[in-house]
Amino acid sequence: MSIVAVGSAKASPGATCLSVGLGLSWEATIGRRAVLVEADGDGGVLAARFGLTATPSLVELAGAARHELTIEKLQTNCQMLAGQLPALLAPGCGETTTAVLAPLAGQLVEGFGRFDDIDAVVDVGRVRTDSPAIELIDHCDLLVLVVQPRFDQLVPLVHQARTLTARNVPTALVCVGDQPYPPTEMAKACQLDLLGVFAHEPRVAQALQAGLPDHRRHRRFLLWRSLAELGQRIHYRLQARTEAASPR
Numbered sequence: 001m002s003i004v005a006v007g008s009a010k011a012s013p014g015a016t017c018l019s020v021g022l023g024l025s026w027e028a029t030i031g032r033r034a035v036l037v038e039a040d041g042d043g044g045v046l047a048a049r050f051g052l053t054a055t056p057s058l059v060e061l062a063g064a065a066r067h068e069l070t071i072e073k074l075q076t077n078c079q080m081l082a083g084q085l086p087a088l089l090a091p092g093c094g095e096t097t098t099a100v101l102a103p104l105a106g107q108l109v110e111g112f113g114r115f116d117d118i119d120a121v122v123d124v125g126r127v128r129t130d131s132p133a134i135e136l137i138d139h140c141d142l143l144v145l146v147v148q149p150r151f152d153q154l155v156p157l158v159h160q161a162r163t164l165t166a167r168n169v170p171t172a173l174v175c176v177g178d179q180p181y182p183p184t185e186m187a188k189a190c191q192l193d194l195l196g197v198f199a200h201e202p203r204v205a206q207a208l209q210a211g212l213p214d215h216r217r218h219r220r221f222l223l224w225r226s227l228a229e230l231g232q233r234i235h236y237r238l239q240a241r242t243e244a245a246s247p248r
């Protein structure tokens, strides 16, 4: 299993929407199953956005996986998002999420390493060194850092990129939209690879917050196409990483 962490640099740029979109399009784009993990220390929003129930969540999984995390325990504690994507949800309360996630994150990393045929898209929320998801960030196969291409986001982004590079976290940048500041300039300034642009389309993003009722209709939209493109680029990176790690 690969772990793809999706986190924000600052200012709620759309990390959760991108995580949901990648999760929903993963199988169609990459041909592998995905599980979405809501690991945002500020608390979860997906249950509310998608009309799901408060349980099961990370809390129940933490209890069930005290001794060992198995794929069955993971599956039992997921809910189906938009009727198709298994999602491990965070409780709405940030304090509870932080308390549960901090000790569970290492177990998730270890468990995911054993589950071969499914990938994890993990919404880690705001990327910080004191995040309860830090083990998932440190051990991910790729961190997708989401940012709005605005000049005022640049200085915090540069600092964050430096920290991540120092921690050896494989990180690539995604800009939500391409205005007003050019995404290539953002990437150059923070010395991260630009993975691509997540199209800025409020109407379609709205649908990503409540499921995609009519899948086929949405595929025509730029946002959906940008998701497929980003998914493919992530896939190439994961493949390159696996090839580099495998013995010749």
Ligand SMILES: Nc1ncnc2c1ncn2[C@@H]1O[C@H](COP(=O)(O)OP(=O)(O)OP(=O)(O)O)[C@@H](O)[C@H]1O
Residues within 6 Å of the ligand: 008, 011, 012, 013, 014, 015, 016, 017, 018, 040, 125, 126, 176, 198, 199, 200, 201, 202, 203, 205, 206, 209, 223
């Ligand atoms: N690609 C997009 N185009 C237009 N609007 C978007 C896009 N992605 C997200 N949004 C909008 O931005 C807002 C924040 O989205 P989202 O919750 O995904 O951000 P976030 O980075 O996860 O925020 P937080 O830091 O609160 O977790 C939402 O209102 C959403 O509809």
Ligand SMILES: [Mg+2]
Residues within 6 Å of the ligand: 015, 016, 017, 040, 123, 125
């Ligand atoms: Mg979010």
